[in-house]
Amino acid sequence: MDINTKKLKKNAFRVTKVRGYTASRIRVPGGHLDVKFLPKIQEIADKFGNGTIHITSRQGFEIPGIPFEKMPEVNLALQSLIEGLEINQDAMNEGYPAAGTRNITACIGNKVCPFACYQTTAFAKRIEKAVFPHDLHFKVALTGCPNDCAKVRMHDFGIMGMTLPQLDPSRCIDCKACVNACKKKSVGALKTENYRPVRNEEKCIGCGECVLNCPNMAWTRSEEKYYRLTLLGRTGKKNPRLGEDFIKWVDEDSIIKIILNTYKYVTAYIDPRAPGGKEHIGYIVDRTGFDEFKKWAMEGVNLPKAAEVTDRIYWSGIKY
Amino acid sequence: MDINTKKLKKNAFRVTKVRGYTASRIRVPGGHLDVKFLPKIQEIADKFGNGTIHITSRQGFEIPGIPFEKMPEVNLALQSLIEGLEINQDAMNEGYPAAGTRNITACIGNKVCPFACYQTTAFAKRIEKAVFPHDLHFKVALTGCPNDCAKVRMHDFGIMGMTLPQLDPSRCIDCKACVNACKKKSVGALKTENYRPVRNEEKCIGCGECVLNCPNMAWTRSEEKYYRLTLLGRTGKKNPRLGEDFIKWVDEDSIIKIILNTYKYVTAYIDPRAPGGKEHIGYIVDRTGFDEFKKWAMEGVNLPKAAEVTDRIYWSGIKY
């Protein structure tokens, strides 16, 4: 058996613990899919794998127990999924073209969740279209609101939906639902002054609890969709850490631009001798300094007026 | 339409953004399932929902677009899944009995992954059996190794597989593969002394890179399975933070005992007025002090000899 493990990894298969057997990873950008795709997943698992799947922590299906020699057949079988899930692909019937940049994950978003500030899956797919396929080890995740069910702060790029709440004071009846909700469930950015909530703009995280809890539509959402962009969180063996805020009240276009810019930055600065060709962007930023990163990242970005950019980020986290 | 939202939430449905429609959440303990269950999921989505599913960040399937009145029928349809996935259940045909304690998630583990130090799904199911059903808002996650693909540090209980590497010096040929791997991919806990690797026991995180990289089986894994237990990480709107180490080199039995003890502790101390009856354990610990928590948690726990318990934990994280 002669297998180029580097090629198979790029092809979204993986070297498993079981000699001679691989696992196929089916990415679902944004985590939402039509159930019509399930029979194909089942078929692949039954026909080529061991009849089981793992739901991955990146919102995909991992089909284990596939003999290496079945990879071309699995790739053929994957074609309808790759097309159906709208994965960018260079050549048909050859499976996934790259696996470096990980599946763009998203919480269920405002399709379903009352808290979500936007359509997470739609934005995830937009990013997917902009960046894939790519071999660099990037992790992007989207979450609908600051509850962060998607744990975006453990990703390189964490995108958290926000709304800039708008108060119509003439509809406010001073029931304090917003103030109480903000205090109990969020950051306590509201206080009552003269029978009306006053928002601490600096503190406000744009979660929308005030809007959700206002019984009289005095608080409504901003027409514009805003996001918090967090940077370079990670798990891992050296220094797991939370992503830190880069820009608060940023817009979709800027986020996509910043991500694309970061690909350029990493391409320019990555350590070519990094094990497995993988180097977490954070270590590269350590090397070049944050300012250099920021210079590349912000190239050509036009931020919305409300945007607040962090001057310089200092990460902490656990250091082993 | 008269719906007891609290009951439906306990029943693993949810109040969605769309009036009159709910979503059913199918938990998959440990994230691994036989594909024979997929057709049932497809059927429920097609018959009662809108034909789509979301792969949740907790390794489940969320089936949206279900009219509230279909919940009893969905519960009937779920029965085979609940049984098949071995979910603890009080009464048949009534769906999930509780949804407070969240699905116990796990990375793919050593079924497939070379890095994993144990069978994550099996341990997840063991915990499932011990704690479910429960209404308290607990999040438990398992990951096979300190790479932490499951992001366990964002959970109340993070369980990270470890191996205590054993050196057979008579098989060591001083190739330095272990020292280099530990330095480049892990924490640099190995140095060479007299042609042999010497392990810094304090630094070692038990990732097993030395074992994996040793070409001559000089390093092997410990017979015993060990774990790192991290505590009270969370996302959220107030103070997202990483779980901090509670016990290094702990065993399965102790972990289960500590989790069960924590249920007792929370039951004793939870704020009965917490919104939605949910209060993150972390805030309770803030109130009672860590020592009180620890007293409850460690009640009747017999740690293995190697275990290192943190005296008192101080969490950090992002504070809004």
Next chain:
Amino acid sequence: MGYVLTTKQANEIFAELSTQYRLFAPKTFGNEGRYSDTGCVRYGEVTCVEDITFDKKSEYSFKEAILPVMQTLFYFTEREVTEPKVDDKKTMIFLRSCDIHAVKRLDEMYYKNGPKDYYYSLLRDNVKFVLIGCEQSFENCFCVSMGTNTTDHYDFSFCKAHDTYEINLKNTEFISLFEKVNASVMEVKVPFVTENDVKVQIPDGLKAKVTSSTIWDEYDSRCIACGRCNFVCPTCTCFTMQDMYYTDNGKVGERRRVWASCMVDGFTDVAGGGSYRKNYGQRMRFKLLHKVYDFKQRNGFHMCIGCGRCDDVCPEYISFSNCINKLPEALKEVDQL
């Protein structure tokens, strides 16, 4: 008397009316729903027929047009008290049959319960009502049960029929309005709902004693006391006074009244810390019996008009109509005590 209008004619009429009236009608506030990417149908000023949302029930009722959420009673400077100026434009409200019945409830409170209300009169005395017909019942409506499904108390009706608008004229002072645009004269029957999916039956022998039933207890945990049911209700009339001084000049301020909710904390708080109905179930009981029992005791007809807005809006999916239908059971229970 009836007319059929093209959209163009209808808008000419709107333009004409706008010179004298502020036109209030249900309209869709595109992005102002509670949840992202959702809208909200509620009352607002309209200037053309396209502004009006005909095919949905408004989440909030017309009442804010004559009973504003917040109304300044007077301004005070150091020792003076001054009434605010009132817009002398008249108001025209587009509303459905049930809501026209609601107007009667508002009038009952503000014209008759105690002295006639000065501020209410200022607005209410200048209102014309335009009836929107109901081709079919909406979810949660139970107007038929409450006898509010039909009405004659309107100035004219205004119903959308495909791409025309049909008018049934009651108040002849508006004849010239329609003649001016050469509206086609036609027999127009206003569509009224004759049956709802939801039906309620208020038991005949209902009495205050049901207060002590246990049916209210479930709402202790289900209800979150947010008050949405009151705010959307076209018959809820409670308010609270607010005295405030302006941040910029502490010597000057105003007294105003704002909507209050019997479901929300603080409604019964008396100076010194006392309060009543701490349990949310008891608030539900208080509200419900007001709507379908004691209002009628006092005024001879039920307060509730069966619009179902309280059910539409409840974030906890508590159904008011469903609770009404538990009353027989409650009666039976308390009779056995």
Next chain:
Amino acid sequence: MGYVLTTKQANEIFAELSTQYRLFAPKTFGNEGRYSDTGCVRYGEVTCVEDITFDKKSEYSFKEAILPVMQTLFYFTEREVTEPKVDDKKTMIFLRSCDIHAVKRLDEMYYKNGPKDYYYSLLRDNVKFVLIGCEQSFENCFCVSMGTNTTDHYDFSFCKAHDTYEINLKNTEFISLFEKVNASVMEVKVPFVTENDVKVQIPDGLKAKVTSSTIWDEYDSRCIACGRCNFVCPTCTCFTMQDMYYTDNGKVGERRRVWASCMVDGFTDVAGGGSYRKNYGQRMRFKLLHKVYDFKQRNGFHMCIGCGRCDDVCPEYISFSNCINKLPEALKEVDQL
């Protein structure tokens, strides 16, 4: 001459043999695989037949029984040099046909290439070989291509047949051993593999010039230079010397030799920083040509015995046999230069 043994008889024989021999055989080390919950089949001392793993190829070869991973050459105190004591127990190795051929390669190096190796001789001179037959070829085996699938060079064979053990005896000095347990005498034919899935064809006109082929280049990126292929190989014999002093007493130490790998960094490092074959592909070339070309140039037969252990163990799934089969292409390529 042949025997059939029951398990009981076999274990009596093992007990008897153990008095004179250390018995080395492939056994399963239950929890000592690289990955959690995996085992590893490699050589170790056995005391009963149940200890032996018959149905799998051992990951590491028998060679460590006579060529230990680490061998102390001598101890030195301040000015003295002392040889270590040698266990005077003899060694019996259970191994397959291909591995018996490997012994010949070890002997060639340690007995003949240069002076006879003192330390090798100490162990090797006292070894008896027990042949394990191969009912079928394992994955990656290509012994047939290398002509190592059969052998007569053993003392006796020992094959598991369901619940009995079949012995083919070559060395008559062991007759009494079997007679003592009243072993059933029977014609026993040792099973040998006659075909492998994997076949290699070493081209006839192979020459050093293939060094400059580009076939090696792919291994520059694929190979990780871990050396597993060398360590598992029963014919790899390289070692490195280590001089060390004991941490507890810096005046006392030892010189030893440990296995070395031509794939691992440092193998060719000379004092002053020079080194050869920095590219991993060139190391692959060096190893491969040694195994199937220049060893034969020097010694008359191929070094590689086709056991395929290098393929079994490579974490990067590089196949040695597959590379051999690229040689014709490589030859063609360099001939065109």
Next chain:
Amino acid sequence: MIKNDYIPFSSKILEVIKHTEIEFTFRMEYTADAKPGQFFEVSMPKYGEAPISISGIGENFVDLTIRKVGKVTDEVFEHYTGESLFLRGPYGNGFDVLDYESKEVIVVAGGTGLSPVRGVVEYFYNNPDKCESMTLISGFKSPDDILFSADLEKWKENMEVILTVDSAEEGSRYKTGLVTTYIPKLQIKDKNNVAVVVVGPPAMMRFSVKAFLDLGIAEENIWISQERKMCCGLGKCGHCKIGDVYVCLDGPVFNYVKGKELID
């Protein structure tokens, strides 16, 4: 044009009588009709209004006894050095002393409940012939909380006054115990000719009424005064509604036949 009932009038503070640290009686200039048990909406513009019972009525004044327990009353105390307060009212039905004439009148007051009934007591003090007898049971938390102590002393002249405190230090000169302790001990001549007036906190009223009922006093001979949040005093704001009554319009004084339905 109809009357704007929301506009308050300015009333001069004629005198301030301090009872306790937090209870003062404000004697306000006022000349129109008023009955005991009625109330005024007293306001400090910019701070709000509070319903305050009339605790005394004179030729050109009304007494308003104000307890410092809420935002508005706090502000009144803070700012009463000003010459006047804003008033609206009087609102409510008040006590109709005619209902009690010729009867054995028993007034039970808990704490500040003495304020609204003070006018009733005063009436029979000044017109002792208009009733068969007059008894006042007045309870306070502690000796420091006693209101109208001069009145209480004065009233003893021609009526029975039982002054009790819930608790007092050892050796205090006050009776101790809840007002309900003293009800069963009352000497009633003809229980069908009794008029009972109970005013005070909800629990005190509930238990006092029960004690009288136990004595065989008929419901129709008992009157209570309900305290509720009242924003407007005009039957509009809804806060004071209990069942089908509006306390501000239909009360605060209710005959117990109606009043018993108003337990909330």
Next chain:
Amino acid sequence: MIKNDYIPFSSKILEVIKHTEIEFTFRMEYTADAKPGQFFEVSMPKYGEAPISISGIGENFVDLTIRKVGKVTDEVFEHYTGESLFLRGPYGNGFDVLDYESKEVIVVAGGTGLSPVRGVVEYFYNNPDKCESMTLISGFKSPDDILFSADLEKWKENMEVILTVDSAEEGSRYKTGLVTTYIPKLQIKDKNNVAVVVVGPPAMMRFSVKAFLDLGIAEENIWISQERKMCCGLGKCGHCKIGDVYVCLDGPVFNYVKGKELID
């Protein structure tokens, strides 16, 4: 019992000659046979062994010129004040001066490559009649790196010595340039009667040999000495293997006909 070739013998340090800061010649007591180009495994027990070429041979000694470049040699320098070192050897074939007799002998040495050929040069210096002519091109990195400078001076007596340094300061008395610069300029009488010996770093050897081949010198008239890692010197450890030869057994000196195959 066979001989244990791994056990070293102790050899007395007779003299230490310092060439540069890091290059010393250790004159070791030794009486058995040895040839130039052969080497000893020199060891400091506990620190290891290193193969060191014989740079000079005398009646009762061998010279071992040691450069301080690795762990073992570092230790030798550190500890040479001790009276002896441990040796094994000599190993390797060495130069066979008989192959070069009667020829125009050209020795090209790069850096410490001069050590192993010193014996060859010395032989023809002492026996000038045994060759047609003798030329030494000896290159060093810099003037400071020059080894055997006394010898170089002495050898000039009866041979051509081209001493060159890669670079030197302005005005230095040394020739500069790589040794290859001087090869084309050599005056060769009969290119079929030439014996070329090239010893030095790999690149220097490669280019030097090429220069001679370009001059038309036949491969069989060129000898080189390969340097490889050698642990055992006994054909066992495998480190010195190139193609089918073991440098320790078959070399380090190779006629270029064989040697050309050994480019690694």
